[in-house]
Amino acid sequence: MTDTTSSETRVPNPRGISREKAPEPSISDRPIRGERYWSQDFAQLEWERLWPRMWQVAGRVDQIPNAGDYVTYDIGRDSIIAVRGDDARIRAFYNVCQHRGNQLVTSEVGSLSSGEFQCAYHGWRFATTGECTWVHDEDDFPQGSPCGRRNLVEIPCDTWGGFIWFNMDQTCDDLRTWLSPVADHLDAYRMEDMKRTHWVTIEGDWNWKCVQDNFNESYHLPFVHPQTLASMNEHHTGCQFDLYPSGHARMLMPGGGPGPQYTGRPDRTFQSLKQDFEFWEFDPEPYRDDLAGLRLALQRRKRELGASKGFDFSNYSDEQLTDHYHYTVFPSISFSMKPDGCIWLRGTPHPTDPTKCLFDMWYLTLFPEGATEYYSNSMRDWVSIDHQVEHQVGRVGEVSAGHGIDQDIAIWSTQQRGLMSRGYRDDYMPYQERRIRYFHENIDRYLDMDPM
Ligand code: FES
Ligand SMILES: [Fe+2]
Numbered sequence: 001m002t003d004t005t006s007s008e009t010r011v012p013n014p015r016g017i018s019r020e021k022a023p024e025p026s027i028s029d030r031p032i033r034g035e036r037y038w039s040q041d042f043a044q045l046e047w048e049r050l051w052p053r054m055w056q057v058a059g060r061v062d063q064i065p066n067a068g069d070y071v072t073y074d075i076g077r078d079s080i081i082a083v084r085g086d087d088a089r090i091r092a093f094y095n096v097c098q099h100r101g102n103q104l105v106t107s108e109v110g111s112l113s114s115g116e117f118q119c120a121y122h123g124w125r126f127a128t129t130g131e132c133t134w135v136h137d138e139d140d141f142p143q144g145s146p147c148g149r150r151n152l153v154e155i156p157c158d159t160w161g162g163f164i165w166f167n168m169d170q171t172c173d174d175l176r177t178w179l180s181p182v183a184d185h186l187d188a189y190r191m192e193d194m195k196r197t198h199w200v201t202i203e204g205d206w207n208w209k210c211v212q213d214n215f216n217e218s219y220h221l222p223f224v225h226p227q228t229l230a231s232m233n234e235h236h237t238g239c240q241f242d243l244y245p246s247g248h249a250r251m252l253m254p255g256g257g258p259g260p261q262y263t264g265r266p267d268r269t270f271q272s273l274k275q276d277f278e279f280w281e282f283d284p285e286p287y288r289d290d291l292a293g294l295r296l297a298l299q300r301r302k303r304e305l306g307a308s309k310g311f312d313f314s315n316y317s318d319e320q321l322t323d324h325y326h327y328t329v330f331p332s333i334s335f336s337m338k339p340d341g342c343i344w345l346r347g348t349p350h351p352t353d354p355t356k357c358l359f360d361m362w363y364l365t366l367f368p369e370g371a372t373e374y375y376s377n378s379m380r381d382w383v384s385i386d387h388q389v390e391h392q393v394g395r396v397g398e399v400s401a402g403h404g405i406d407q408d409i410a411i412w413s414t415q416q417r418g419l420m421s422r423g424y425r426d427d428y429m430p431y432q433e434r435r436i437r438y439f440h441e442n443i444d445r446y447l448d449m450d451p452m
Pocket of ligand 1 (some may be wrong): 078097099100101103119120121122123124
């Protein structure tokens, strides 16, 4: 299977991801006003100027292994089809029949039994190249046959990390340039070899930016995720924050044990890392009075046993074996990398209501070589490599995005209500939350452009 448009070029990175600190950009002190989260006018500006310029994800490459397989993704008022052609190439089109605009396909994943799309309204057919191949009463068009002329509208499409990406801007930068430096950093995780083992969409009463704001700071961890204090160094003094010129950002947070500010009992730490310790046959008892030593000891253990457990850690640095490498890709995606997987998060704006959002959580599992079942620590669940996971969709509380992410979700509805109140007087943020302000500044950069 070859994607002629693929960006899956691996950048060798034997010492692991660069931890070089990005120079701090200058950021204004422009306030983050509440109307950004509820105003129809603001959402319209985003719709005209921001979204049509963004590289976005339509689905996973392994959802469409064969010619004629397709996925769709709805963003705002648009729906996009990504389809694999007979030449194995994946192309993206607007999901719009070029006769009188009927949406061509309605399912989010499918396979073309005839090898072509056929519109349900008047039967026009389109090849996987987008070409209009057949119309009813072809000789009744005085302006000339639509065949070969009224083709589907194609947009830029590429793959990276096992994801199918598209962009509605015909003049966009190529995907790898757009993703800089995230793609170069994350190549080592081989996300194209990971399998999606959780696929959850939650319909919530909050603006999509609440999601990205949240994943752009770790200030909330002691209150929203108190369990993390025992197992990671969540304090900003222990973390590194990088803000890249591309608008993307990252956070490096030490894991494999608590930070020096932790005053809780060692048993809480041991309990919280229990699954990791068991899998890695690691006895933490010698570190009961030296919790600071746990992280390096666990790194050594993983390095020792990695190959025998079916993992190839040769492209990982020691830090990558325990720490949290969290990347926010502008404007709406987070990659939260673990040595054996990725929590992938996205806030998609609601098509008409800026106070609503479709929140996606995908968990991608890197199965150890030869394993078909695996205990996912992040999801606290056994996962299987053998089947395409079903898409769970529901309101808040109806479906789970995993214990930790559910804690985040529980906040956003109440935050949205406060942001809509007359009593909200703009933000008042500490320096450690500067990724949020940078995020909003980058949004404004696009809102200053011409509409598309
Ligand atoms: S709208 Fe598609 S064939 Fe008429
Ligand atoms: Fe959180």
